[in-house]
Amino acid sequence: MVVCGDDALAQRLAVELRYVYGERVTLVVPPEPGTASRPDAPLNGRGRAAALFGRMASAMNRNGGGLPHGSDGDTNAGVDPVRILQAAEPSDESLEEAGIARASAVALVYDDDERNIRAALTARRLNSRVRLVIRLYNRKLGQHLEALLDQAAAVASPGLDPAALDTSTTVLSDADTAAPSLAATALAGPTRVIRAEGLFLRAAERTPPRGGQVADPGLCTLALLSSTTHDPAGTEGSDSSGAEGPQLLPGPAEIAAATGRGAVVLETVTQSGPAAPKPRMSGRSAPLSQFFSRRLRWSALGVGLAVLGLAVASSLTTGDHALHAAYLTLLDLFAMGDPAIGEPTARQLIQILSGIAGLMLLPLLVAGVLEAFGSLRTVSSLRRPPRGLSGHVVLLGLGKIGTRVLVHLRELGVPVVCVEEDPEARGIPVARRLHVPVVLGDVTDEGVLEAAKIGRSRGLLALTSADTTNLEAALYARSLKPNLRVTVRLYDDEFATAVYRTLRTAHPQAITRSRSVSHLAGPSFAAAMMGRQILGAIPVERKVLLFAAIEVAGHPQLEGRTVEQAFRSGAWRVLALDVAPPHAAATGPAEQGALVWNLHPGYVLRPTDRVIIAATRRGLAELLRGSTTSSRAHPRRREPR
Template identity: 60%
Template structure:
């Protein structure tokens, strides 16, 4: 495996491939890029050219490699390197990190066509497809969910939709709500809603992924992550985002109330003229308007009531003129400011302060906007990627360095309910969290932190200083690495959800060739803490046999996902299932985990370049 990148994600994926999947990895990275990798299966090759040139890729062994991951932050750099790698090895599996999703899909089609047009010999059944992923898209749902306690976590990929919900019991005497399928037991309880998120990754306080029924019953009072539904993603028409000012923004409330009062007074004068003069109602309204705009004849010799009404209409016209000018100026200012950044409204409260509008922050902003959560963004770079999105979505933005005094106050942090610190600098995120807690002790804080040990130390410190406040820490590379690593192994996972600082992945697997599943019932195939079958893809199964399953509902038309699968259903080689798995569990299912390696050595099929493993299995 070859991994090319210049940031923490490349190092995390290289470690994931070596530790979890037991692969030999060549990490191509700049001399001063990222942390050191101590895994013996990883060979670090320092290369300054960006993108990597032909000599660099040849030295890394691209002609003999099984997969290549291009993880540079610049989409153009990844595309240029992908074309070069496809020319050097047409049968190479490519995994590209692309922020532009539309361009990425077209790139994948083009690179696959280039592979198919190559006249070289057949690749022997190897999966040499091109897979395009985005770390921002993978991590954004989990990061957005940290800002809303109890929010639903949704995984959408390839037309499939999986929805999970985080549930906290109301009291310690309440049992864990199992719902459909319990995916994880959280460290949080009714007495300790903040839990041990990030404080003890290996001890008893850590969350338990994919527990069995006995663990769920014994975990009374613990929070749970429960699977609510599995289905096909509905086709929803895209909403057009308004780029101009809304009608409510054209005029201020005071001007609107003043205009409403003037209109009410004009109506009253017209009614009074109709009642006193006996004219037709339309004629009475016409005379009132003439008097209002000072273009009517003076009421000489007219009845007294008519003269009084004319004077009142003239005075009302004097009031109407400045109101019309004020309204026109306000509307002009609103249209001019529609292209500018909004400032936080004076009475704003209960919102989320989002720090950082880079790749990840922009995706999180879109997620929060779709959830209907009010957001105020803080960014020090006026040319940041997410500024245009914030302007389009009409989200308030405060431009300034968050480490400077007064910036968080301008974002109304003292009345906010959550702070999402998502910059790429751990120290900046920590400083913003500490200052935010000073201004608002009850603030829910979610930090983007790379190092797990540093995150644990930060959590314990903030927990001791503010025991009643919620603190969460997330790592973008930790959330995204399983998707990229699994794609390099030739299987595309559907998505991942964060369970505190651990990751639970969802994958669609074929039963054929999996001894852990083939010929077993759904209950027998379940391994607590490793994997669990969630649904049967009836699109790859003959409909009559699926309809005859005992205790199972008939598949929808057209065939989709059968998520209420009977526990006694025997898995067949032609079946395709959706599973939830830990990282180590998925590696074992793919035949690359620690448990599968002794079988490969015993069968005499150990691949060259892979050292025997005497290590302990890594934590999921």
């Protein structure tokens, strides 16, 4: 496996492939600042990349027990577990030095879309049969690039298996993968919805039953939460394993023994997702409320009612026709009528009142014109948080991740106020288009969070790329509102554990969550490198539970076993069976209505079956390594990721 990247995702992906899937990995990273590129640097060599990778590998060894079962044990054989190659650009020379001619898969996960595209075209030219996994933020461009590279692979390798060809190129976005999970942490409800081949799987977090109550298991229990979730010294914020940490895919014995622990259960599976709110009108068809304030609209209504009342009174007192009375009233209103000399007293009185109403109309018209011009001028500017705003989410950071989370929250109808230091940030035009209030300024400066109405908000999402900035914002927000729901984006697991325990100790009644974008996105990229498509993922604290579709044939852990026998606690669980005919598989089982859920425990899995499983990262890796047909991949539909 060859991984090319310049940020945390590349490091995390290399660790995932080596220490979860047991693959041999070459990591291509940019050279250290101020130094020239070196042709090769082993893991035990000096350098920022090697040191960071070594820390991550050590952490995964502590949390997961080292290499998975069945690995080749290169470390003991004197071979570096990961080869680190330093290259400024993924050029022909650097990719050839990384061994692309012999590689089974290449991941291009630079933070720059253009660099990833150039590298993908080069890699496909050097090896038409290699599996490409590309990180792109632009989803529409990703669809076109995926089709182009697949077509190039088909032309260059006419004998390539159709199933392998369909997975020869996979375009993913870490922002799209992590955004739903990050947005869910800001919502009060514990329900999480993931999309799996057209279906929507709804998982819910259940609190521990009290007073002899029996917990509803739903379709199945996916995970048991940390035994110390409500303890200030608990480990919910970490990725640690053990008795105190979250337990994925527990067995019946573990569920029965887990007294006082919350659980994540799979509730329902539906054909449609949550109803999205109606989009707000903007641009030329924007409503009047976008141009005129409520006070001005009420004033105009009052003047209009006064004119109408005067016209009716004129018609009743003078006996004129209603239209003629209204006409005279408007003339009086605009001071264009003759004085009512010699007219009845009622007519004279109405003329005086109409003139007074006209005096009120003049400033109203001037205010309307000025306000309309001001609104048109500020259409291209950012909104400020309204005075009475409450119950919103304060989103810190409008980079790639923050922008995707903002869009997801608005699709759910959640009010948001953004805080961003850079006025040229990627998400500023998106916030302007969605009419989302934005506070420009450094969150560490006094008064910035107050301007975002943090005291009346429901939660804070600190999603900048700097861990220290996110932590400082969380601490300052908690000083303003101790019971605030806080989600902090933190990369390092040990640092996240320390932060979580400290915040829980200081504010035991408040909800604190920490998430890592690379940790949430890494499993999807790693599974795509192995030739399998991850249908979805549910974060359980700082761990990830994966949903995948695999064929039973070639998997001795599944083939010929019953559903009950195929279940392995903490590794994988069969959730559904695809009974669609083989020719209908390409259209997606959801469209055929061919997924059977709640399988009987005694059902025997046949080699021709295709199943939906829930698996841990190590469980899925073991299934893929144990498969005698691991290169086979199920057909997947082309859709934006």
